[in-house]
Amino acid sequence: MNILEKIKNNALTHPRFEAMRSDKESINYHDLDKYSDYLAAYIEDTCGNNKSPIVVYGHKSVYMLICMLACVKSGRAYCPVDTSVPDSRTQSILNQMESPLALATEKLNCHFQRIVELNEIKEVIESQTKAISSDKWVNGEDVFYIIFTSGSTGMPKGVQITANCLNNYLDWSINLGTKKEDKIGKRFLNQAPFSFDLSVMDLYTCLACRGTLWSLSKGVQSDYKLLMQSLQESNAAVWVSTPSFAEICLLEKSFGEQLMPHLETFLFCGETLTNSTVSKLQKRFPNAKIINTYGPTETTVAVTEVHVTTQLNDTKSPLPVGHAKPGTFIEIRRENGEPAEEGERGEIIILGNTVSIGYYNNPENTKNKFFIKEIANKKVRGYRTGDEGYLEGDMLYYCGRIDLQIKLHGYRIEVEDIENNILKLNSITRAAVVPNTRNGKISSLTAYVVYKEKVEDAFATSLSLKEQLKEIIPEYMIPKKFVFLDQLPMNGNGKIDRKLLGGIAQ
Ligand code: AMP
Numbered sequence: 001m002n003i004l005e006k007i008k009n010n011a012l013t014h015p016r017f018e019a020m021r022s023d024k025e026s027i028n029y030h031d032l033d034k035y036s037d038y039l040a041a042y043i044e045d046t047c048g049n050n051k052s053p054i055v056v057y058g059h060k061s062v063y064m065l066i067c068m069l070a071c072v073k074s075g076r077a078y079c080p081v082d083t084s085v086p087d088s089r090t091q092s093i094l095n096q097m098e099s100p101l102a103l104a105t106e107k108l109n110c111h112f113q114r115i116v117e118l119n120e121i122k123e124v125i126e127s128q129t130k131a132i133s134s135d136k137w138v139n140g141e142d143v144f145y146i147i148f149t150s151g152s153t154g155m156p157k158g159v160q161i162t163a164n165c166l167n168n169y170l171d172w173s174i175n176l177g178t179k180k181e182d183k184i185g186k187r188f189l190n191q192a193p194f195s196f197d198l199s200v201m202d203l204y205t206c207l208a209c210r211g212t213l214w215s216l217s218k219g220v221q222s223d224y225k226l227l228m229q230s231l232q233e234s235n236a237a238v239w240v241s242t243p244s245f246a247e248i249c250l251l252e253k254s255f256g257e258q259l260m261p262h263l264e265t266f267l268f269c270g271e272t273l274t275n276s277t278v279s280k281l282q283k284r285f286p287n288a289k290i291i292n293t294y295g296p297t298e299t300t301v302a303v304t305e306v307h308v309t310t311q312l313n314d315t316k317s318p319l320p321v322g323h324a325k326p327g328t329f330i331e332i333r334r335e336n337g338e339p340a341e342e343g344e345r346g347e348i349i350i351l352g353n354t355v356s357i358g359y360y361n362n363p364e365n366t367k368n369k370f371f372i373k374e375i376a377n378k379k380v381r382g383y384r385t386g387d388e389g390y391l392e393g394d395m396l397y398y399c400g401r402i403d404l405q406i407k408l409h410g411y412r413i414e415v416e417d418i419e420n421n422i423l424k425l426n427s428i429t430r431a432a433v434v435p436n437t438r439n440g441k442i443s444s445l446t447a448y449v450v451y452k453e454k455v456e457d458a459f460a461t462s463l464s465l466k467e468q469l470k471e472i473i474p475e476y477m478i479p480k481k482f483v484f485l486d487q488l489p490m491n492g493n494g495k496i497d498r499k500l501l502g503g504i505a506q
Pocket of ligand 1 (some may be wrong): 042149197198257267269270271274292293294295296298300321347385398400401407411412
């Protein structure tokens with residue numbers, strides 16, 4: 001069964017069972033299936049022969065989920081955009097879309113040929129009597145979703161994940177930590193917005209296991225008291241988050257087994273899981289399994305896994321990121337493309353049945369990063385991750401990046417993306433953004449900029465630059481500090497000397 005069939009099956013066998021709960025509303029499997037069927041029929045009628053992907057705008061609401069499922073049931077990919085994305089960036093995503101409509105479950109201040117707003121979506125759901133037939137659903141190599149990630153040119157890149165990729169991924173993720181049977185009917189925690197691929201790990205694994213997705217909204221996450229209260233109420237068995245989010249929760253004394261007595265598994269992905277985070281979690285949750293997974297959006301959420309036992313945590317530092325899931329091959333390549341020896345560091349290459357077909361409307365970037373290789377007489381898609389790592393047997397270790405991509409508080413950012421956006425501001429002629437590290441982890445960003453005029457008040461100018469940047473890039477990408485220089489230092493190759501500026505490649 002593919003994921004859409006599983007959701008329909010859940011609606012038939014357990015119609016009143018809650019599929020998702022956000023802080024405002026909840027929805028059961030019957031309604032989720034029915035409403036998305038109705039909305040899909042409306043999309044099909046409205047879009048006709050135009051099969052282009054559809055932007056779904058909002059923040060973790062049940063209506064956002066209905067819209068996403070409606071798109072794929074109508075045979076069109078959806079592209080989720082969270083409300084935390086600034087309007088101008090959302091606009092640049094919309095500009096790339098050729099669909100006659102976009103679905104907005106929250107107020108969207110952008111221009112598009114037709115924006116179907118929440119009240120209209122509700123009207124369609126209430127008045128429609130026609131449901132979509134399952135032969136319209138996205139299938140096989142059709143694109144299921146497009147998730148935009150930071151791009152070095154200053155424009156986000158849309159990663160296209162097919163139905164096959166998602167279903168292959170789910171065949172594996174339903175058994176992560178505990179067997180699928182042990183996950184049936186349980187609560188899954190959702191930390192990441194739907195526009196980040198980490199959310200696919202909780203959302204679709206949960207729906208495939210007939211669980212309830214317990215979604216933590218932005219508002220809840222930014223208030224410790226509400227957050228702890230919601231975690232307690234969640235009764236969650238499966239935890240999915242970045243390590244950064246768990247570290248924030250660990251700051252709260254009450255965060256432990258007493259607060260979440262039913263928690264069975266922590267699933268981590270997206271950034272380095274440190275030994276110290278694991279030790280703290282093992283103390284607070286002695287009965288929960290901790291699983292580290294690794295993978296970029298381009299290979300569908302995650303492709304490796306390892307159970308971090310106390311023994312592994314005591315003997316390995318840094319921790320491994322795991323061994324490849326079935327259907328995935330990991331290779332380590334030297335700079336010249338040759339395979340590295342066991343234990344030798346090189347670029348991590350991921351091949352297999354969850355590798356994306358490439359970036360949306362972006363053949364140049366697709367060609368640079370994706371390729372096809374024959375393995376055992378079968379053509380397999382491959383992706384050059386830009387991550388550095390090595391293998392010990394089949395166990396993969398991650399060592400950092402070979403380019404300027406970083407992870408800050410779990411967010412994937414191309415440093416050049418920020419720089420190119422800073423350069424859009426009138427008064428700036430040059431910019432270099434450098435990460436600052438604390439305890440071996442990137443903790444903030446500093447922007448070194450050359451200003452056209454003399455800066456009289458650095459504090460006020462920094463504030464003003466930050467305000468201007470808020471309009472064009474997400475808040476998590478805004479540098480904490482601005483340093484004004486007459487010129488940027490250059491190295492012998494004529495490039496900005498980032499090492500000198502702060503030590504990005506140390
Ligand atoms: P994203 O596409 O947002 O999932 O980011 C993918 C990148 O996050 C990877 O290419 C890695 O650089 C990093 N990453 C993902 N998982 C891990 C992990 N378990 N440990 C360290 N870094 C990770």
